[in-house]
Amino acid sequence: MTLGEFEDMMDSCVRCSKCKFIPQLVIQSKRFSSICPSIDYYNFHAYSGGGRMIVASAYHKGRVELTKEMLDVIYSCTNCGGCEVSCKWVYELEPNEAIHELRVAAVEAGAGPMPKHKKYIELVERNNNPYGEDPEKRPAWLTDDITTDESSSTLYFVGCTASYRREEIAVATAKILNSAGEDFRLMGSDEMCCGSPVFRVGDEKKAIEIMKSNIEQFKETGIEKIITSCSGCYNMLKVEYPRFVEHDIEVIHTSQMIEEFIEEEKIKLTEKVPMKVTYHDPCHLGRMAEPYVPWEGEKIEVLSQVFIYDPPKPVRRGAGGVYDAPRNVLKQIPGVELVEMERIREYSYCCGAGGGCRSAYPDFALWASNERLEEAESTDASTLVSACPFCGTNFKEGIESRKSEMDYFDLTELVLRSMGGGK
Amino acid sequence: MLEKKVYEAFTKIVGERHISQDLAVMDTYAFQWCNEIEGAQRGEEPQRFGVRPLAVVLPESTEQVQSIVKLCNEHDVTFKAFCTGMGPWAGVSDPRAIQIDLRRMNRIIEVDEKNMYAVIEPYVTNAELQSELFEFGLMHHAQGAGPQTAPLASHTSFVGPGFTSPYTGFSARNVLGVEWVLPEGEILRLGSFDHSGKWFTGDGPGISLRGIMRGWLGTYGGLGVFTKAAIRLFSWPAPKDWKWKTSGTIPDYDWDVPPYWQMYVLNFEEWEEYQKAMYELSDREVTMVATTSAPEGLAALFTNTKQDAIETIFAGLLAKTRNYIVMLVAAHTQREFDFRTKLVRLIMEKYGGNDLIAEGVTTPMPMHYGETVRNMLGGHAFRFSNCFQSTHGGMDTISMAVRLAQLNQPIKQKYIDKGVIGDDRGLGIWITSYESGHMAHMEAPTVYDPTDIESCLGYAAYQDDCNQLDLDNALGMPFFIVGDEVHNFYAKRAMNYPDWLRKIKGAFDPNGVSDPSHYVKGVEKKK
Numbered sequence: 047m048t049l050g051e052f053e054d055m056m057d058s059c060v061r062c063s064k065c066k067f068i069p070q071l072v073i074q075s076k077r078f079s080s081i082c083p084s085i086d087y088y089n090f091h092a093y094s095g096g097g098r099m100i101v102a103s104a105y106h107k108g109r110v111e112l113t114k115e116m117l118d119v120i121y122s123c124t125n126c127g128g129c130e131v132s133c134k135w136v137y138e139l140e141p142n143e144a145i146h147e148l149r150v151a152a153v154e155a156g157a158g159p160m161p162k163h164k165k166y167i168e169l170v171e172r173n174n175n176p177y178g179e180d181p182e183k184r185p186a187w188l189t190d191d192i193t194t195d196e197s198s199s200t201l202y203f204v205g206c207t208a209s210y211r212r213e214e215i216a217v218a219t220a221k222i223l224n225s226a227g228e229d230f231r232l233m234g235s236d237e238m239c240c241g242s243p244v245f246r247v248g249d250e251k252k253a254i255e256i257m258k259s260n261i262e263q264f265k266e267t268g269i270e271k272i273i274t275s276c277s278g279c280y281n282m283l284k285v286e287y288p289r290f291v292e293h294d295i296e297v298i299h300t301s302q303m304i305e306e307f308i309e310e311e312k313i314k315l316t317e318k319v320p321m322k323v324t325y326h327d328p329c330h331l332g333r334m335a336e337p338y339v340p341w342e343g344e345k346i347e348v349l350s351q352v353f354i355y356d357p358p359k360p361v362r363r364g365a366g367g368v369y370d371a372p373r374n375v376l377k378q379i380p381g382v383e384l385v386e387m388e389r390i391r392e393y394s395y396c397c398g399a400g401g402g403c404r405s406a407y408p409d410f411a412l413w414a415s416n417e418r419l420e421e422a423e424s425t426d427a428s429t430l431v432s433a434c435p436f437c438g439t440n441f442k443e444g445i446e447s448r449k450s451e452m453d454y455f456d457l458t459e460l461v462l463r464s465m466g467g468g469k
Numbered sequence: 470m471l472e473k474k475v476y477e478a479f480t481k482i483v484g485e486r487h488i489s490q491d492l493a494v495m496d497t498y499a500f501q502w503c504n505e506i507e508g509a510q511r512g513e514e515p516q517r518f519g520v521r522p523l524a525v526v527l528p529e530s531t532e533q534v535q536s537i538v539k540l541c542n543e544h545d546v547t548f549k550a551f552c553t554g555m556g557p558w559a560g561v562s563d564p565r566a567i568q569i570d571l572r573r574m575n576r577i578i579e580v581d582e583k584n585m586y587a588v589i590e591p592y593v594t595n596a597e598l599q600s601e602l603f604e605f606g607l608m609h610h611a612q613g614a615g616p617q618t619a620p621l622a623s624h625t626s627f628v629g630p631g632f633t634s635p636y637t638g639f640s641a642r643n644v645l646g647v648e649w650v651l652p653e654g655e656i657l658r659l660g661s662f663d664h665s666g667k668w669f670t671g672d673g674p675g676i677s678l679r680g681i682m683r684g685w686l687g688t689y690g691g692l693g694v695f696t697k698a699a700i701r702l703f704s705w706p707a708p709k710d711w712k713w714k715t716s717g718t719i720p721d722y723d724w725d726v727p728p729y730w731q732m733y734v735l736n737f738e739e740w741e742e743y744q745k746a747m748y749e750l751s752d753r754e755v756t757m758v759a760t761t762s763a764p765e766g767l768a769a770l771f772t773n774t775k776q777d778a779i780e781t782i783f784a785g786l787l788a789k790t791r792n793y794i795v796m797l798v799a800a801h802t803q804r805e806f807d808f809r810t811k812l813v814r815l816i817m818e819k820y821g822g823n824d825l826i827a828e829g830v831t832t833p834m835p836m837h838y839g840e841t842v843r844n845m846l847g848g849h850a851f852r853f854s855n856c857f858q859s860t861h862g863g864m865d866t867i868s869m870a871v872r873l874a875q876l877n878q879p880i881k882q883k884y885i886d887k888g889v890i891g892d893d894r895g896l897g898i899w900i901t902s903y904e905s906g907h908m909a910h911m912e913a914p915t916v917y918d919p920t921d922i923e924s925c926l927g928y929a930a931y932q933d934d935c936n937q938l939d940l941d942n943a944l945g946m947p948f949f950i951v952g953d954e955v956h957n958f959y960a961k962r963a964m965n966y967p968d969w970l971r972k973i974k975g976a977f978d979p980n981g982v983s984d985p986s987h988y989v990k991g992v993e994k995k996k
């Protein structure tokens with residue numbers, strides 16, 4: 047899609063502000079009524095989903111130019127998709143898609159992405175990861191007691207963050223796989239970034255190159271199934287890749303894999319993990335993980351000015367994310383008591399890290415993680431659990447900054463603990 | 470652009486983070502739903518972008534608002550404040566205007582359980598306030614614009630009909646007192662606050678200025694800035710330990726319906742019976758909700774997607790639906806519930822009606838009960854085409870509402886036949902009764918396509934015809950009159966009331982800096 051193809055949709059925004067809040071019916075309190083960390087932090091309407099759609103429209107119509115402030119508007123959005131869930135409660139509009147297209151247009155115009163993004167994109171191109179770490183050190187987390195099988199058609203795609211920053215997640219995932227007796231291989235130092243940080247900031251051309259090259263590598267090595275412990279990688283491989291590169295590789299997230307292992311009794315959660323936990327739905331495993339279903343059909347005017355799609359066009363509302371698997375796993379860990387926050391599932395509040403915000407707008411990203419932590423604390427849980435190394439990194443920083451007494455764990459870590467540390 | 474020194478002076482008040490003059494940011498304030506209709510009515514090319522403010526400021530306190538207003542007077546800058554800013558009346562009309570976005574003033578200051586009022590700041594939304602009132606067993610009146618809009622905006626500046634209007638009235642009726650930054654920057658607190666520290670009444674102890682502050686229609690931001698409002702609260706008919714609880718996943722949520730609640734859709738073959746039943750149902754105070762729309766509207770009320778709404782229409786809903794009233798009996802106790810539901814049945818039988826829910830023609834799910842009391846049903850109308858606008862309608866007696874609906878039908882049909890507005894067979898209306906009495910609100914929501922010039926022009930012409938219809942048939946006062954021209958249009962038949970509005974405007978805003986846009990311009994404007 048191009049911005050032009052969104053024109054009618056952008057012109058149809060009602061400026062109603064529903065996209066600043068979780069769907070209105072599920073609001074339980076004033077404190078936790080909002081969905082958009084960006085408008086919460088910056089306050090000008092331009093920083094909401096609807097506001098950004100208006101900015102996109104103004105740009106497309108040639109009313110405005112890409113100023114420094116406008117670029118901040120475009121890029122201080124975590125691309126979390128919350129606005130779109132709330133908007134689609136009523137309208138057929140896609141603010142989050144329009145924001146993405148606006149970023150693509152900003153890159154095409156040579157103004158975007160932001161300098162910090164450009165820098166990490168260079169690093170991705172040079173080192174295969176946005177942290178600029180040595181590719182050879184990618185598998186450095188691997189411990190001697192983990193067994194991999196290079197002939198396996200199942201790949202554990204570790205991702206840059208678990209490889210270099212949250213190694214404990216990589217270790218836990220590998221150990222769970224070993225305990226379940228499931229063969230898997232790694233790409234080791236040949237693993238490349240999934241392309242998420244590049245794609246999300248609108249450098250679609252480079253992102254597609256990465257996607258193609260990754261799929262080529264997977265095909266060459268005979269990969270039929272990919273396991274990922276990162277929501278961002280999951281989202282790319284499962285949801286975005288098929289839109290740009292054809293592949294029929296099965297993609298599953300660790301939470302789904304663990305749920306399956308428990309069901310099939312491949313692993314047993316026997317050790318007590320006595321803690322009250324609350325679970326944070328990562329945006330890219332939740333609402334953004336709902337696949338795009340290709341649709342072909344006709345738009346038919348059934349009543350004057352009222353159109354429907356024949357056959358009915360699937361609406362990507364966010365209901366089809368991975369919500370139950372992590373919760374089902376948590377509920378089966380002996381000793382764990384799961385309490386929910388007010389904003390969950392498709393109306394979960396973003397951790398603040400995504401969409402390139404953690405690198406370009408660190409103050410905002412940290413502030414958003416604090417917002418979410420406050421909600422987590424309000425449940426009286428002692429521990430916040432999620433299933434994404436990137437959310438985890440942002441939360442850990444948030445916990446430190448607010449001197450919170452909360453602990454943070456990835457789902458895989460608690461599972462491993464309940465398995466007695468794995469084999 | 471504002472002169473550098475003026476911009477810097479505003480910056481000094483709110484801080485750098487809370488002011489902008491970037492054109493892209495400004496455009497998100499210039500863009501408003503229905504600007505295209507107003508443009509078409511003025512003979513301009515229809516578009517959603519209206520006048521761009523020169524700057525937007527985000528104050529956090531009354532003192533900051535006061536300083537901004539004073540500065541505007543000093544430098545001949547027009548200003549317009551808003552809460553959430555939905556609708557063309559929220560935007561500026563003067564090219565030398567700034568927008569005061571009150572988003573950062575968002576506290577619920579007080580809930581007085583005994584005296585049944587709440588004191589709120591501008592950016593508290595209806596859903597937020599409602600969710601904080603349950604623990605007190607209380608509710609407020611929320612305007613039909615939706616749960617995401619601000620009760621302060623409506624109570625101070627609009628008429629404010631809503632879905633619970635039979636029980637809670639309308640916003641204009643429920644404002645008890647305000648803190649008001651006048652157009653020249655003076656602060657005025659209306660009501661009992663300065664006298665007792667309590668806000669239980671909006672009048673006295675001196676003369677009442679409530680009429681000047683908002684009058685019948687409200688001033689749409691044309692007479693200063695309201696920084697606090699005390700609003701009346703009502704008993705919430707559910708046990709205090711009942712909790713607002715939803716489950717499930719979008720779009721089909723579940724909602725815990727309180728114990729003594731029941732919805733009805735009473736259907737009457739003819740308007741005459743409908744009208745009698747509506748009077749009696751209102752008079753007997755049996756229902757919290759009494760809403761009428763087109764049969765097509767009913768299809769949208771109790772479904773969750775456009776596809777479902779359309780399928781319901783084609784499944785035969787229209788053939789079984791005539792003039793109906795969506796009702797919600799919401800009682801505190803079993804005895805009250807039994808009494809009310811019995812009365813509903815008796816009134817229905819007396820006027821030969823039938824209940825479309827009992828007959829399975831329509832089926833509200835539990836979540837639709839929740840959506841009803843959260844004022845979300847109006848939004849469903851957007852599902853058909855992402856856009857509708859309403860005529861200026863009327864606010865008078867129940868029988869006048871019916872008359873308006875009947876007279877409106879052939880006019881609307883004319884534009885439907887031209888293919889420029891949505892086809893609801895001319896029956897698309899919204900009627901709600903008010904305050905368990907003889908009063909009712911009527912407007913004619915109409916689907917049009919904002920991206921199609923013909924449709925915008927068509928809707929604009931339809932609206933003009935409706936205004937003429939009001940005059941020609943003496944259909945009472947519209948609930949919504951925007952701007953000098955429309956006021957002038959009605960003036961002669963209503964004792965030239967706009968002259969008085971202009972005198973008020975001129976006296977309170979001698980420098981003419983409170984952007985009049987949809988209110989009136991003052992007579993003594995010095996500018």
Ligand SMILES: Cc1cc2nc3c(=O)[nH]c(=O)nc-3n(C[C@H](O)[C@H](O)[C@@H](O)COP(=O)(O)OP(=O)(O)OC[C@H]3O[C@@H](n4cnc5c(N)ncnc54)[C@H](O)[C@@H]3O)c2cc1C
Pocket residue numbers: 060502549550551552553554555556558559560571591612613614615617618619620621622623625626627628629630631688689690691693694695696847
């Ligand atoms: C789609 C749609 C449906 C609607 N349906 C209904 C309906 O069913 N019932 C109804 O009553 N209204 C309805 N309206 C009108 C709506 O109620 C008003 O626009 C407003 O009350 C909505 O709240 P808001 O927070 O968006 O107000 P805003 O848009 O923020 O403000 C509304 C007006 O009040 C002025 N204002 C707001 N706050 C202040 C302040 N603090 N000081 C001075 N002036 C202020 C603004 O300048 C503006 O003119 C509808 C509007 C739209 C766009």
Ligand code: SF4
Pocket residue numbers: 065081082083084085093094095096098122123124125126127128129130142396
């Ligand atoms: S994607 Fe998230 S951060 Fe961006 S505008 Fe939408 S809700 Fe806000």
Ligand code: SF4
Pocket residue numbers: 058059060061062063064065066095096097099132133137139141
């Ligand atoms: S994007 Fe959707 S929810 Fe947001 S203001 Fe526009 S119409 Fe409303």
